[in-house]
Amino acid sequence: MGLTKSSVGISALDSGLEIKKQSENDVVVAIAGNPNVGKSTLFNNLTGMNQHTGNWPGKTVSNAQGYCRTEDHGCVMVDIPGTYSLMAHSAEEEVARNFICFGNPDAVVVVCDATCLERNLNLVLQTVEISEKTLVCVNLMDEAKRKNIRIDLAALSKSLGVPVVGTVARKKRSLDLFKRELDKLLSGKTETAPVSIKYDDAVERAIDLLSPVIEARTDGALPSRWLALRLLDCDSSLMRELNSRLGFDLMSDPEIGVALSEANEALKQSGMDAVSLRDSIVSSIVRTAESIAKSAVKKHSGYNDFDRKTDCLLTSRKTGYPLMLLMLAVVFWITMTGANYPSQLLSDMFFALQQKLTLLFTSLDAPEWLYGALVLGVYRVLTWVISVMLPPMAIFFPLFTLLEDVGYLPRVAYNLDKPFKRCKACGKQALTMCMGFGCNAAGVVGCRIIDSPRERLIAILTNNFVPCNGRFPAMITLISMFFVMSGGVLGSLTSALLLTGVILLGIIVTLGVSRLLSETLLRGVPSSFTLELPPYRRPQVGKVIVRSIFDRTLFVLGRAAAVAAPAGLVIWLMANVTVGDMTLLSHCSSFLDPFARLLGMDGVILMAFILGFPANEIVIPIIIMAYMSQGSIAQIDITQMKQLFIDNGWTWATAVSVMLFSLFHWPCSTTVLTVKRETGSIKWTAVSMLLPTLVGMLLCFLFTCAMRLLS
Amino acid sequence: MNGSYSLKDIKPGQKAKVSRLLSDGGIRRRLLDIGLIENTEVECLGTSPSGDPSAFLIRGAVIAIRSEDCKKILLHRN
Numbered sequence: 001m002g003l004t005k006s007s008v009g010i011s012a013l014d015s016g017l018e019i020k021k022q023s024e025n026d027v028v029v030a031i032a033g034n035p036n037v038g039k040s041t042l043f044n045n046l047t048g049m050n051q052h053t054g055n056w057p058g059k060t061v062s063n064a065q066g067y068c069r070t071e072d073h074g075c076v077m078v079d080i081p082g083t084y085s086l087m088a089h090s091a092e093e094e095v096a097r098n099f100i101c102f103g104n105p106d107a108v109v110v111v112c113d114a115t116c117l118e119r120n121l122n123l124v125l126q127t128v129e130i131s132e133k134t135l136v137c138v139n140l141m142d143e144a145k146r147k148n149i150r151i152d153l154a155a156l157s158k159s160l161g162v163p164v165v166g167t168v169a170r171k172k173r174s175l176d177l178f179k180r181e182l183d184k185l186l187s188g189k190t191e192t193a194p195v196s197i198k199y200d201d202a203v204e205r206a207i208d209l210l211s212p213v214i215e216a217r218t219d220g221a222l223p224s225r226w227l228a229l230r231l232l233d234c235d236s237s238l239m240r241e242l243n244s245r246l247g248f249d250l251m252s253d254p255e256i257g258v259a260l261s262e263a264n265e266a267l268k269q270s271g272m273d274a275v276s277l278r279d280s281i282v283s284s285i286v287r288t289a290e291s292i293a294k295s296a297v298k299k300h301s302g303y304n305d306f307d308r309k310t311d312c313l314l315t316s317r318k319t320g321y322p323l324m325l326l327m328l329a330v331v332f333w334i335t336m337t338g339a340n341y342p343s344q345l346l347s348d349m350f351f352a353l354q355q356k357l358t359l360l361f362t363s364l365d366a367p368e369w370l371y372g373a374l375v376l377g378v379y380r381v382l383t384w385v386i387s388v389m390l391p392p393m394a395i396f397f398p399l400f401t402l403l404e405d406v407g408y409l410p411r412v413a414y415n416l417d418k419p420f421k422r423c424k425a426c427g428k429q430a431l432t433m434c435m436g437f438g439c440n441a442a443g444v445v446g447c448r449i450i451d452s453p454r455e456r457l458i459a460i461l462t463n464n465f466v467p468c469n470g471r472f473p474a475m476i477t478l479i480s481m482f483f484v485m486s487g488g489v490l491g492s493l494t495s496a497l498l499l500t501g502v503i504l505l506g507i508i509v510t511l512g513v514s515r516l517l518s519e520t521l522l523r524g525v526p527s528s529f530t531l532e533l534p535p536y537r538r539p540q541v542g543k544v545i546v547r548s549i550f551d552r553t554l555f556v557l558g559r560a561a562a563v564a565a566p567a568g569l570v571i572w573l574m575a576n577v578t579v580g581d582m583t584l585l586s587h588c589s590s591f592l593d594p595f596a597r598l599l600g601m602d603g604v605i606l607m608a609f610i611l612g613f614p615a616n617e618i619v620i621p622i623i624i625m626a627y628m629s630q631g632s633i634a635q636i637d638i639t640q641m642k643q644l645f646i647d648n649g650w651t652w653a654t655a656v657s658v659m660l661f662s663l664f665h666w667p668c669s670t671t672v673l674t675v676k677r678e679t680g681s682i683k684w685t686a687v688s689m690l691l692p693t694l695v696g697m698l699l700c701f702l703f704t705c706a707m708r709l710l711s
Numbered sequence: 712m713n714g715s716y717s718l719k720d721i722k723p724g725q726k727a728k729v730s731r732l733l734s735d736g737g738i739r740r741r742l743l744d745i746g747l748i749e750n751t752e753v754e755c756l757g758t759s760p761s762g763d764p765s766a767f768l769i770r771g772a773v774i775a776i777r778s779e780d781c782k783k784i785l786l787h788r789n
Contacts, residue, residue, distance in 0.1 A: 084744040090737075116771040119746055275735075282743040289746070290770075303756075303773055311757065311766070311773075320760030414775050418761035421777065427764070451737065528738035528780050530745070533766060533773040 019076055019103070022067060026074040027186055030099055032127060033111035034120050035082030036534050038139045042111055042169035043079040046179075070179040073186050078103070084119075086126045087235070087282075090451055094237060100130055101222060101238075102245045107133040107185055114144035114151055114166070115535055117297050121160075121289035128162055128194035129226045135185050136164040137178060142171075143537060149299050156296040161193040170540060195292075196225075199284045202270035203277070206232055206263035213259040218248055231260060232267070233278055307535050314408070320415050325500060327408075331399045333496035336476055339391035346387035347637060354379060369576070377572025377625075378565045384621035385564040392473040398548040400437060405539035409434050413531055421526045423511050424518035426455040428531065429462075433510065436466035440667055441674040443468075448678075452527040457684065458514050460675055464667040464692045465510040467503070470616040475502055475659050477620060481642045482655040506663055509695060521687070563615040570611065571622055575629030585626060599697060600657030600704035602649065609661065614669050619662065653707045657700045664696030716788050718753065718767065718781035726754045733783040746770040747784065 019028055033039045043049070047066025064079045080099050081092035100108055108131045112120035117138065128134050138151060157164035165181045168174040184190045199207070210228035218224065222242075230238050231250060243249045250256050267277060313319055354375065361371040403409065409431055417427025428450050436443030443463040450456040467475065479498050484491045518524060574585040582590075589603030596606040604626045612619035624641065627648045645654075666689045667675070676685040721727050729751045732739055747753070747769055754768040764777040776784075 084741075087740070087744075119770045119772050122744065122746065275739075278740070279732075279743065279748070282740075283748040286743070286746045286748050286751075303768055303771065307773075308756070315757060315759060315766070317758075317760050317762075414759050414764065414766065415761070417759060417775070417777070418763045421763070427775075528734070528736075528741075529764075529777060530738070530741055530780075531764070531775040532745075533775060535773075 019065065019078070021076055022074055026076055027106035028078065028104065029068075029075045029182065029186075030078050030080055030103065030105040030108045031111060032080050032096055032100065032108055032123065033082055033137075033139075034084055034113065034123055035532070037082065037111050037113040037120065038169045039079055039082060039111045042109075042137065042139060042167065042175070043077055045169055045172050045175060047077050068179075070183045072183045075182070075186075078105070084123060086123065086130070087233075091448065097238070098241055100127065102241065105131070105133075107131075107135060107182065109135045109137050109182070111137045111139050111169075114138045114140045115147055115149060117151060118289055118293035121292055122285055124160065125195070125197055125285050125288055128160065129197065129229075130223060132162075132192050132194055133185060134162045134192070134194065135178075135182055136160060136162055138164060138166045139169050140537075141166045141174075142168045143535070147299075147304050147535075149297065151298075152296045156292070159195060159292045159295060161195045163190050163192070170543075195288070197284055197288050199229075200280045202267055202272055203229075203232075203280055203284075205270075206267050209263040209266065210256075210259050213256050214250070217250070217253055217256060218246075221246055221248070228263075229281060231256075232263060233281065234274065303535055310536055311411070311533070314411050315415055324412060324415060325504075327403070328503060329496050329500045331396065331403075332499045333492055334399060335392050335396045336480070336495050336499070337492045338395045339473075339476070342391040342394075343387055344637065346383075346391070350383035350387055354383070372576060373569055373572050378568040381568030381571065381618065381621045381625055382561065382564050384624060385617050388477060388620060389470070389473045389617045392476055393469050394549050396469065396472075397438065398545045400434075401544045401548050402539045402541065404434075405537070405544060407534050407536045410531060410533050414533060417529075417531070419511055420514070423515035424524065424526050425458050425514040426450050426452065426526065426529055428529070429455070429459040429510075429514070432459045432463060433466045433507070436463045436468060438469055440464050440466070440468045440671040444671060444674045444678055451529075452524075454522050454524045455527060457679065458517050458522055460678055461517065461684065461688050461691055462510045462513050464671065464688065465506045465513065465664065465695075467506060467663055468616065468668075470668065471662050472499070474616070474620045474662055475499060477638075477641075478655045478659055481638060481645070482650075482652045502659060502663060509664065513691065513695065564618045564621065567611055567614075567618050567622060568625065571625045571629070575626065583629075585629060589626070598704065599661065599700035600653060600707070601661065601700070602654075604648070605654075605658055605661075609665055612668075613666070616662070616668050653704070657703060660699050660703065661696045664692045664699060666693050716786050718755075718765075718776065718784040718786060719778050721753075721755045721786070723755050723757045726752055727786040727789070728752050729784060730787045731785040733785060734780060738780055742780075742784070745772065745774055750787075753784075753786070 021028075031039050031043055043064070043066060046068040049064075049066040066077050066079075068075045068077050078099060080096045083090075083093040083096045085093060086097040086100065087093065099105070108127055110120075110124045110127050112124065124134070124136055136156070138153065138156070141151075144151065151166070153164045153166050163181050163185055165178050167178050181190070185192070198204070207225055207228045210231060211224040214227050214231070215224040218227065227250070239249075239251055272280065314323055357375050357379065358371070361375065412434060413427045413430040416430040420427045420429050429447075431449065432443050432446045434443075435446040440463050443466065444460050447456050447459040447463065450459055476495070476499065479495050479502075480491075483498055484495050486494075571585070574588065575583055577584050579587060585604075588607055591603065592606045593603035596603050599606070605623055608619045608622035608626065611622055624644065627644050666672070672685060672689060675688045676682070679685060679688075716727075718727075729747055729749055731749070732742060732747065734742060751770065756766040756768055756773060758765045759775070764775045765781065766773050766775045
């Protein structure tokens with residue numbers, strides 16, 4: 001369900017996982033599953049938390065935990081990243097496997113997509129090889145029903161040898177049965193006898209040679225059959241983990257060494273090398289899944305005619321790109337049109353309140369400086385942030401979340417893969433850019449879905465070229481002030497198109513810079529990639545709207561209080577503390593002025609960008625505040641604001657420069673911290689700040705020069 | 712016959728069965744994980760607006776694969 005306050009901003013900075021039990025008797029339950037099967041929705045509905053959910057694979061990138069009470073147990077639920085396999089090819093698979101193997105979960109829930117069960121069984125089979133205490137949760141039963149897919153849960157449970165329960169994780173009530181089954185499994189009332197995968201004869205013989213020796217050495221800490229397979233498969237990352245977590249160094253144990261070389265010799269004699277061994281292991285699992293699915297599922301594919309037709313429309317040569325742009329423009333249009341009215345309403349309300357506050361301060365005989373600092377400083381900046389910035393955010397967010405919920409975003413990545421490949425980057429970068437619309441910090445974290453380290457770094461460094469939710473309300477304001485003369489539908493349509501143009505510029509620069517990085521700092525060739533296009537799902541409209549408005553409102557209010565209020569105070573102080581013959585504000589802005597003029601702006605604007613480092617939302621309010629400290633108009637609406645800007649020497653060219661610089665400048669502090677954590681390198685963090693800043697300065701400088709030449 | 716018959720050669724709407732994977736490294740494992748083993752049926756669904764990648768129906772899921780990788784997924788002729 002879109003970005004929530006726990007997935008954006010400072011809380012996007014998570015740290016390592018430490019299980020927090022509420023009492024000694026609590027049990028730990030891991031929630032595993034393929035990407036995009038509704039693990040996070042299940043997790044949220046069980047724990048009452050708001051982990052970010054959305055219809056695209058790879059959205060949960062690290063473990064999250066929450067608490068859930070069932071009839072008999074207090075459970076710490078751990079949402080582990082979605083994986084197709086536990087053979088640890090990628091970082092998230094390693095996280096998932098490590099938690100199942102070494103996190104000591106009392107039970108593992110494997111969530112499956114009912115509309116695509118066969119593929120999901122691959123992970124189920126791998127999980128039951130490790131853990132007997134497994135509960136299979138066949139989710140999205142409603143989608144399956146809609147697509148005429150029938151699943152015989154009892155037969156499935158019988159063939160797998162572990163309990164199976166069908167759920168509709170979006171509906172809380174459907175989880176009662178799930179909790180009952182979980183209770184039965186946890187208290188040992190359910191007998192489990194997991195299906196044993198039959199491998200090729202040569203592999204089975206090698207397992208037989210190895211597993212008794214392993215059994216004897218490890219005391220059954222992990223199933224010996226499974227360990228034998230991993231040892232044959234030379235899974236060195238698992239061996240390292242085993243060594244560090246359980247203190248078994250299987251590789252250096254002499255007896256195991258002897259058995260292993262015997263087993264390897266036997267494999268070689270049957271004509272198996274490392275590659276064909278792995279193929280044979282995976283194929284056996286896939287075939288087992290195939291035969292189980294055949295007996296339990298009627299009609300397999302969840303990809304139906306509707307999906308087929310929709311994909312034809314949304315990804316075809318003729319309509320793919322135009323529809324993408326149209327959708328973006330429509331989202332902006334609704335945002336701009338819808339935001340006007342609440343904006344005005346909030347502004348009126350806050351102004352009325354300000355007059356009340358003024359009366360209160362006068363009646364209390366409060367000193368002039370206190371009134372100035374609190375009302376003209378803190379209160380005014382705070383209320384501007386809320387009335388100008390909040391409404392567009394509160395509308396854009398749910399709209400975008402709906403697109404995410406339906407499953408459109410992976411199609412964007414699919415459509416844009418080729419341009420990204422040309423720039424030697426990864427198509428999934430388009431997904432992380434979409435996340436960046438919400439919040440660049442979240443976008444940077446989202447870059448974990450990109451497997452190649454080089455391509456991931458490119459995506460991280462360029463994420464800031466997409467204007468986040470905190471920046472584009474400022475662009476909306478400037479566009480409606482300086483570029484749209486007519487009101488009404490025509491005016492708002494023009495605004496929406498202009499904003500779409502700005503975003504396109506951001507995308508073009510992203511591609512250009514990605515290319516540049518691939519040729520210079522991050523030289524390399526595009527790696528292979530596979531991208532899953534999930535079935536379209538009905539969006540949870542009501543829930544999305546309520547949640548994102550509620551979450552967003554709280555989040556923006558919180559951030560406004562934390563950042564805008566002190567910033568308002570600082571500005572007021574700067575405007576009122578006089579050093580020499582000028583105020584501090586004049587000192588600073590006149591110091592920055594000559595440089596800012598080169599970029600087509602003025603000292604005040606540049607200072608506002610610098611002070612806006614903690615949160616971009618406050619840039620425009622700071623500019624207004626600084627201008628007003630010289631003149632005085634009481635209430636701000638869009639015409640008065642424009643007059644104020646024009647009085648301070650703005651032209652439409654200034655507005656263009658400010659928009660360019662807003663699109664391309666250093667990322668906000670939260671994003672910088674996130675980049676530091678994600679890359680673990682000061683150097684790349686510095687690059688992530690310098691790169692957009694230099695691009696912005698260059699573009700503003702060129703634009704200003706061009707304007708001077710023309711006039 | 713010129714060269715081998717691969718996933719790159721089937722057109723939208725066509726189906727075929729996998730004969731061999733030539734890919735190696737990470738992509739090979741990823742393809743095996745999504746169930747692309749010998750004799751798996753694959754249907755081409757369409758191509759991205761810019762001509763690459765293409766989307767395939769593999770064991771009930773839709774997976775987009777780039778043309779370079781498609782070339783390394785060989786199919787049975789029938």
